[in-house]
Amino acid sequence: MDITVHHPRDLSAADRAAWTALQSEAPSAGAPQLANPFLAPEFALAVGRCRSGVRIAVLREGGRPAAFLPFHRSPLGVGRAIGLGVSDAQGLVHRPGLRWDARELLRACGLSVLEFDHLVADQRPFDNGSWQPHASPVIDVDQGYQAYLERLRAQSPKFLRTTLAKERKLGRNAGPVRYVHDERDPEALRTLARWKSAQYRRTGRSDRFAQAWIVRLVRELFHTRTDSFAGLLSVLYAGDRPIAAHFGPRTRSVLSCWFPAYDPAYAKYSPGLVLHLRMAEAAAAASMDYLDMGRGEAEYKDSMKTRELRVAEGWVMRPHPVALGHWAHRASRRALRSAVLARPELRDAADRLFRQAGRIRARG
Incomplete structure (x- = not known):
């Protein structure tokens, strides 16, 4: 060789x-x-x-x-x-x-x-x-979004019922809920970075967006688009206001959940969870196989996952x-x-x- x-x-x-x-x-x-x-x-x-x-x-x-x-x-x-x-x-x-x-x-x-x-x-x-x-939880959508929802109803009924109810309440109280799967506005990416930096500081974690090479990498990937790969920015809006966003790379079959964050002013509506459901729906519509939520323990991952990979x-x-x-x-x-x-x-x-x-x- x-x-x-x-x-x-x-x-x-x-x-x-x-x-x-x-x-x-x-x-x-x-x-x-x-x-x-x-x-x-x-x-x-x-x-x-x-x-x-x-x-x-x-x-x-x-x-x-x-x-x-x-x-x-x-x-x-x-x-x-x-x-x-x-x-x-x-x-x-x-x-x-x-x-x-x-x-x-x-x-x-x-x-x-x-x-x-x-x-x-x-x-x-x-x-x-x-x-x-280590376990790396995933959301399988290869059988379609409705099949995924049925799995959630069976394994996490309270989680799904509560999240959907919060989404409806969000629409009533803050304006129509709108989801953009592939947002191309660079300002939305900067908003996400500010939210994520504040989250890191709030939880005592190292701020990845304080590292210049990571900021540049995210920007590079945001502008990278080929037939088989793209840096994908997804945004949840209430009215005209962004309230949750996620940025991560995707191939034809896999979307990696990388940098999710939300506006803390809307925390009671769990906009991050609503966003993940919308991401799963859009990934299924694009005939993708699964969303990789990444290594690490989190309650929302346990509620949303369909299985686990090993890394x-x-x-x-x-x-x-x-x-x-x-x-x-x-x-x-x-x-x-x-x-x-x-x-x-x-x-x-x-x-x-x-x-x-x-x-x-x-x-x-």
Whole structure:
């Protein structure tokens, strides 16, 4: 197998087309997670325009592309999945049945270690027995929106009944409810960013929109539109006023739920939940397969999901002093976090601490 490494801007049009074809064929080949938009060439190209060190490995068989691995390489040869921390799907996009040698791949990429936090399923050559699995809830809409509503009525009847009632009340009290699935107004995107930043501060979380490269990435993706990929901004309006919005990438079959937020002045109507139902309806109408709500626990995800995918966190490495140092540093942090998440009393206490810090920050 021949492995070459490229800067995203140097990837040929033929290679990009081959990458897209592998993604398009993935669902019918039994690997639907490979169709995730975070694994698309458009996402890798956009990240490459926003950050240095982004590279793409191309694996060829008989001169033809068989797989693509986007990654971020540090000067010391430490590799990370591109968009680590903000991408909800990572891994090697490959043809069905391909087997590769992880150490050989790392060596060709000039890496001593390669880290993931959302490694998708069926990446067995990367499996070293130490990966930590996580659930990634999804909303299946491949059978149509009405079929999805029937599932919700069976599994979350109170949630659905309450959400639909709040939507009707919102229409009576705040003006006609209107949903735009593909909003092209840049001002609506800026409004969403302000809401999301305020939410991060309010809950004591790190503000991703305070990072210039993420702001630029979102803007790049908003203006990226091909036949197989787009950055999708969806907005819920009450009258002429936007009250909830979501931005995330989509392929032909998968919509990734990435940055949702709403106007806190309308919180009593649960506009974020109404928005997600409208997104599911529009995705079904577009003949998509599912919405990926992403790794992480949340009550609304439990209420809306139809099933869960599995993603994994960990790293693969080859014998090298840099890899050993990276492993020692990351393993201790991961063990501490795992201990907190595994014990509800510690997890709840940490969440209260974050929220208290957010309130203090807001007052200051």
